[in-house]
Amino acid sequence: MSGYDPKVLGYLGRALSLELSAVQLYTTQARLLANWGLDEAARKFQNEAVDEMQHVERVIARMLAVGVAPGASQLRATQLGPDLQSLLEINFEFEHELITLYQDAVRHCVAVGSKNDAQFFQSLLEEEQQHATDLSAWLQQLQSQSAEVGKVNRDR
Numbered sequence: 001m002s003g004y005d006p007k008v009l010g011y012l013g014r015a016l017s018l019e020l021s022a023v024q025l026y027t028t029q030a031r032l033l034a035n036w037g038l039d040e041a042a043r044k045f046q047n048e049a050v051d052e053m054q055h056v057e058r059v060i061a062r063m064l065a066v067g068v069a070p071g072a073s074q075l076r077a078t079q080l081g082p083d084l085q086s087l088l089e090i091n092f093e094f095e096h097e098l099i100t101l102y103q104d105a106v107r108h109c110v111a112v113g114s115k116n117d118a119q120f121f122q123s124l125l126e127e128e129q130q131h132a133t134d135l136s137a138w139l140q141q142l143q144s145q146s147a148e149v150g151k152v153n154r155d156r
Helices: 006-035 039-065 084-111 115-155
Strands: none
Touching (some): 006 084, 039 115, 084 115
16 A cells, blocks of 8 residues: 555545545435325335445445545534525535546546546546536436426416
8 A cells, every 4th residue: 555646545535535425415315305205206216325335335346446444534414495496506515526437537537647537537537527426417307397387387
């Protein structure tokens, strides 16, 4: 482990903290949605939690592979909202935080010539970008539905 880039180790530690926070966030929000009777949305959020847990497992495996004991520094407080749209907005922002972390990690790894680490972070980056894209599409769908309901109500 000696000589391993300390900045890469820092990115791995932050990734573990944020990915564990994402698992907590999506799991909590899935339960909240189930309590509201939004079972389909709850299932989607639970699936997101599973995806994020797979990221946790990959980060832990990477840390072990480079000889570091995994340790998340601090979990983020779970944010809740009054409705599905607000939860999606919270999650979209959270995904962008992960995207920014992974973009920074990829840039650093490329700059220092750490090809394997760059590939590792790039794969996580692409998956988080897909999560953000999916959340954005879902938000747009909800906003379109809300606008349509508003238009029908105004036309009455």
